[in-house]
Amino acid sequence: MLKPSRYIVSEKNRNGELLLMSILHCTYVKFPQAYADEVLTLMQSAVINESVGNLKIIDVLKTNKMLIASNLDESLLVDAMHKQHVFSNDWLYLTILPTNNCNFRCIYCYENPAEENMNDQTEKNILDFVRKNIRKYKKLRLNWFGGEPLQQKERVVRMSREINEICKANKIPLVGMMTTNGYDLDLETFRSLISNRILSYQVCIDGSKCTHNVQRPHFQNSDSYQKIYSNLLSIKRNIKSNTFKIVIRANMTPFVEEHLLGHLEDLASDFGNDKRFSIYFQGVRDWGGNRISENAVEIAPDEENYYKKWYDIASEKGLNSADFIPVGPVTGLCEANLKNGYLIYYDGSIHKCSLASQDETSKDIDTVGQIEDGGKMIIDNEKIAKWIVNRVSSENCYNCSLYPICCGGSCPYSKNIKGQKSCLPIKEMIKAHLRCLDYRNMIPTSLRECEENHL
Ligand code: SF4
Ligand code: SF4
Structure with a gap:
């Protein structure tokens, strides 16, 4: 049995053709207008029997990792990519x-x-x-x-x-x-x-x-x-x-x-x-x-x-x-999340976030170290931990189509330091990414050869 991946962004272009992107696997596919609604309905199903229904559609979606095994927990894959x-x-x-x-x-x-x-x-x-x-x-x-x-x-x-x-x-x-x-x-x-x-x-x-x-x-x-x-x-x-x-x-x-x-x-x-x-x-x-x-x-x-x-x-x-615009797993993660991500100021002090360093209440946690004479980097690992540890605070994140991009919090200053939810307002940007690729004919069309039969 199959199920739709949670990490898909879809958009119809002006001709009614359906553009799909797997955010997790960076695959793109376009379905002719004649198939668009059928595909959208399929992508809203809880489980799909892969030997029933339009097998060509199922095959395209499966090949592009948009339909996946029903027992697969994709969020684990995202978490592994995030840790890596x-x-x-x-x-x-x-x-x-x-x-x-x-x-x-x-x-x-x-x-x-x-x-x-x-x-x-x-x-x-x-x-x-x-x-x-x-x-x-x-x-x-x-x-x-x-x-x-x-x-x-x-x-x-x-x-x-x-x-x-x-x-x-x-x-x-x-x-x-x-x-x-x-x-x-x-x-x-x-x-x-x-x-x-x-x-x-x-x-x-x-x-x-x-x-x-x-x-x-x-x-x-x-x-x-x-x-x-x-x-x-x-x-x-x-x-x-x-x-x-x-x-x-x-x-x-x-x-x-x-x-x-x-x-x-x-x-x-x-x-x-x-x-x-x-x-x-x-x-x-x-x-x-x-x-x-x-x-x-x-x-x-x-x-x-x-x-x-x-x-x-x-x-x-x-x-x-x-x-x-680069779109794919971890592309939304600010470098402040990264263990080896250092912001070195003009005075040799080491920071995580230039916004935090301007804020009186966050200045201290943001100053994570110093480069000393001889090139020795002194780092406060307790402070670094506050920036790089990722605790996904909401179940919604696992089900959000953007989860592979932001992994539940692209901005550690908001999420870890200020304790605020930090959703990226980028869904429309990704839809625009799909439409703009499509203007340039860069999304492969599936099932074109059998479109006439379907109609
Ligand atoms: S505000 Fe957030 S996203 Fe921006 S630099 Fe700081 S930690 Fe990174
Ligand atoms: S933080 Fe917001 S955008 Fe990111 S995965 Fe969670 S719900 Fe989605």
Whole structure:
């Protein structure tokens, strides 16, 4: 006997065809409109006799692990994947904040910019740590974060080069990324970074010039939009390599939404159909700090409405859109969950979460260690345990279709430290992921050959 997997997301496209994704196994399938309702009914059954009914449908669903043995407890598989991901020594995850200074004054930012920069001794300590410990791991993920990391451009380039050399000498693959406002991401800097394997970037442009410059003002230049946009264009036109990825993120508010269409049209004509660039929408939330209330930022009551609407529009205009969002087991887990996930501040202190470190009541539990002279990492394991232990607090999680993605709590700051439920508002994003893949004909159609017989 069979039963439907609990971890399936389904969506009908405009033609009434049914798109299905197994979140646990990352399989996708499309059924013609003629079969859509029959498949949906089947997927709501408690148990299914595999020799009764439409055997072709059953076979497709079974092959794609959307129908599974009726005695299988899939949540155990998710729990095993979660444990493997959290406790594995395969990866070392280092997020380095070389400064908490920033040249922008974004109206929703939780950070308080200050002139606190990494010094040479801390740089040396971090490099010593990597040099002495890299062989304990199989891969290194290095993420530059801030403040604005490019406020310390020379140090970031120098450290990236050094870390790349250490990894090469030890035959350890390096996956490098950067979250930057893009203002100082000029061609020369970009070339230096990608030559040292910093290949993934997230750059925020909050919609059209008129909204971006209000939401993300530079501290001096009233038109940061122009500077960022021309940096990205210059990268697109002058860098031939296909190895890098730039995600252009729009932080969504009702104000941004009002003027978004023109921005997407500009992006589509300049970056559309270039696989190195994609768009990502993130509803603005109250991430902490005082600025969001001081600036009276309007937040939409349901950010999922943005995802429902704008990914499709971006995709139709020719932009790489929700089809580029990674969806699958543990993809929603923040690195703060991971045993080997460390956030290293400009002063060498080690943290778990940049939001928690700004909050007076969470500062202490967030400061989990220090890198000392000689590269010795001192870690408070009792504090680390508070971040990485996963106690699924609700039976609902096991039955939630998103359980493989978030494993019952993607954000340990909310769940473990503040004791709040932390559901990811991403169901609409995943449905958009399915629709956008479908626009590009990337979901295989099943049963096409017998559709006529069925009708
Ligand atoms: S722990 Fe939560 S708030 Fe902190 S960085 Fe991770 S997801 Fe964000
Ligand atoms: S925390 Fe929320 S989104 Fe995650 S599995 Fe539980 S119910 Fe689903």
